[in-house]
Amino acid sequence: MMRMLKGISWLLICISLVCCCSCQESFVSVIQRLDQLEEELFHNKADMIRMEKRIRNIIDAVKTSLRVELKETIRDQVRETMSEIVQGEAFRDTVKSEVVPEIRHVRRGYHQMKRQWQHVSRSLKDFQEETVTFHEFVLEKVDDWKGENTSDTCAREKHRLERELRKSNVSVAELKKDNELLLELNKTCQFQISQLSTAVPVSQGASIRVNSISMSTVLTKLVTTSQLLMTASLTTPRQEEKNRILIASVWSRTNQQFRQLNIDNDSLSFYPYHNLSRVNSIAYLAKTRELLIALLKPDRILASVLDTSQVRVLREGVRTYGMAVDEGRFVVFMGTYYPKYSISRMSRHGEEFNVVIDLSKFAYYPRQITLDTRREKIYWCNYLNLFTVTYDGQGLSTLARGRYMYSVTLDQTAGVLFYSKGRELMRMTVSNHVSTRVITLHDTPWNMRLYRGIIYYGGWTAAVLGTVNVTGFIHHWLVRWLADWLTQQSVVFLL
Structure with missing residues (x-):
C-alpha cells in the first residue's frame, strides 16, 4: 500500500512538472504574441500620426487657398463698389459746386434782366407819351404862329423844334434797339437755363463744362446790357455808387x-x-x-x-x-x-x-x-x-x-x-x-x-x-x- 502511495505521488509530481512545462511554454507564446501586438499598435499609431499630419497639411493648404481667393473676390467687389461710390460722390460734388450755382446765377441774372426790361418798357412808354404830348404842343404852337407875321421868330423856333424832334427820334430808336436786345437776351437766358437744367442728370464732365462756358457768356451779355440800360434811361437818372x-x-x-x-x-x-x-x-x-x-x-x-x-x-x-x-x-x-x-x-x-x-x-x-x-x-x-x-x-x-x-x-x-x-x-x-x-x-x-x-x-x-x-x-x-x-x-x- 505504501509503495502504491509513493508511486502515485511520483506520478503526480511528474504530471505537475509536465503541466508546468507546458504552461510555461504557453506563457512564453502569449508574451511573444503580446509583444507583437504592441509593436503593431506602435506602428499603427505612427501611421495614424503621419496620416493626421498629412490631413492637417491638406486642410491648411485648402484654408489658405480659400482665404486668398475670398480676399481677392472681396477686394474686387469692394473696389468696384468704392469706385461707383467715388464716381457718384464726385459727380454730385461737381453738380453741387458748379452746375447748381451756375443755374442760380443765371436765374438771378434772368430776373434782373427781366426787371430791367420792364423798367425800360415803362420808360419807353412814358417817353412815347411825352413825345406825343410834345408833338401836340408843337402843332398847337404852329397853329398859333400861322397867323403871326414874325417870320424870323417862327424860323428860329422851327429849327429848334426840328433839332429836338431829331434828338427824340434818336432816343426812341436807341430805346427800341435796347428793347430788341433785351428780348433776344431773354430768349438766350431761357435757352441756357433749359440747357443747364437738362445737363444736371448727365454724368459726363464735358457737358457740364460746355454749359458753364455758355453761362459765362450769358452773364457777360447781362452785364453789358445792364450798362446799356443805365446809359439809355432818360427818365430815371443813374444813382452814383459809393465805391x-x-x-x-x-x-x-x-x-x-x-x-x-x-x-x-x-x-x-x-x-x-x-x-x-x-x-x-x-x-x-x-x-x-x-x-x-x-x-x-x-x-x-x-x-x-x-x-x-x-x-x-x-x-x-x-x-x-x-x-x-x-x-x-x-x-x-x-x-x-x-x-x-x-x-x-x-x-x-x-x-x-x-x-x-x-x-x-x-x-x-x-x-x-x-x-x-x-x-x-x-x-x-x-x-x-x-x-x-x-x-x-x-x-x-x-x-x-x-x-x-x-x-x-x-x-x-x-x-x-x-x-x-x-x-x-x-x-x-x-x-x-x-x-x-x-x-x-x-x-x-x-x-x-x-x-x-x-x-x-x-x-x-x-x-x-x-x-x-x-x-x-x-x-x-x-x-x-x-x-x-x-x-x-x-x-x-x-x-
Whole structure:
C-alpha cells in the first residue's frame, strides 16, 4: 500500500512538472504574441500620426487657398463698389459746386434782366407819351404862329423844334434797339437755363463744362446790357455808387484817422467815423454793412456799422492779420497768430469760435486769407508758402513756395488765384494749380483785393497804394507816398 502511495505521488509530481512545462511554454507564446501586438499598435499609431499630419497639411493648404481667393473676390467687389461710390460722390460734388450755382446765377441774372426790361418798357412808354404830348404842343404852337407875321421868330423856333424832334427820334430808336436786345437776351437766358437744367442728370464732365462756358457768356451779355440800360434811361437818372477803399495804418501806436479812397475819381479823403491805433486787419459784411476791425494790444475784434462811429467788441484775445467773410453763410474766417497759429472761424456775432486747422507746426503764422465760397476752400500765405484747406480743415496742401509771400486774392468766376511772391505778382489756375508770373510790382504787397478786374494792393516797405488791371496787366500807382499821414509804412484796405 505504501509503495502504491509513493508511486502515485511520483506520478503526480511528474504530471505537475509536465503541466508546468507546458504552461510555461504557453506563457512564453502569449508574451511573444503580446509583444507583437504592441509593436503593431506602435506602428499603427505612427501611421495614424503621419496620416493626421498629412490631413492637417491638406486642410491648411485648402484654408489658405480659400482665404486668398475670398480676399481677392472681396477686394474686387469692394473696389468696384468704392469706385461707383467715388464716381457718384464726385459727380454730385461737381453738380453741387458748379452746375447748381451756375443755374442760380443765371436765374438771378434772368430776373434782373427781366426787371430791367420792364423798367425800360415803362420808360419807353412814358417817353412815347411825352413825345406825343410834345408833338401836340408843337402843332398847337404852329397853329398859333400861322397867323403871326414874325417870320424870323417862327424860323428860329422851327429849327429848334426840328433839332429836338431829331434828338427824340434818336432816343426812341436807341430805346427800341435796347428793347430788341433785351428780348433776344431773354430768349438766350431761357435757352441756357433749359440747357443747364437738362445737363444736371448727365454724368459726363464735358457737358457740364460746355454749359458753364455758355453761362459765362450769358452773364457777360447781362452785364453789358445792364450798362446799356443805365446809359439809355432818360427818365430815371443813374444813382452814383459809393465805391471806395478804406485805408488804415498798421502797427501805429497813436490813433490814426482812417482814410477813404474814392475809386470813381481817385480822390483821397478822411473817413470821419474811426480813429484807431494798432489796426491789423479789416473785413466787411456787405449784407449787414458791417466793418470788422482787428486790433493789437488790446487783442480784440471790433464790429461797426458802416459810416457810424459806434463799435462793439466781438471777440477778445485774438490776433489776426487776415480776415475773410463768407457772405452766404455769415461765417468769418481768420488766420490767427495768437493764442496760437491757426485758421479759425466764428459767426458774424463773434460766437461759435472754432479752430479749423492748427498751424503750430509751421514756423511762420498766416497772413492774408481769401475764400472760394463755391468750393468751400480757404487760401492763405505765411511768408514762405501758399496753402489751401477746406472749410472743415481737410486736405491741407501747399500750392506754391517762395519768400515774402503775404497777400492773396481770388477771382472766383474765372477760377484764378492771384498771390504775391516778393515783388512778383503771380497767377494760378485753381483747377490745375499751375502758376505763371504776371508782372513785377514796385513794392512787395502786404495785402490786396480784386474788384471789377482790378487788383488794389498796399505796399509792405513803402506807404503806397497801387493797382493792376488783370485783363491787360497794366500796373500804375493809384496813390504814392501816403507817409504824410501814416506813422507806419504798411497799409490795409477794404473795398
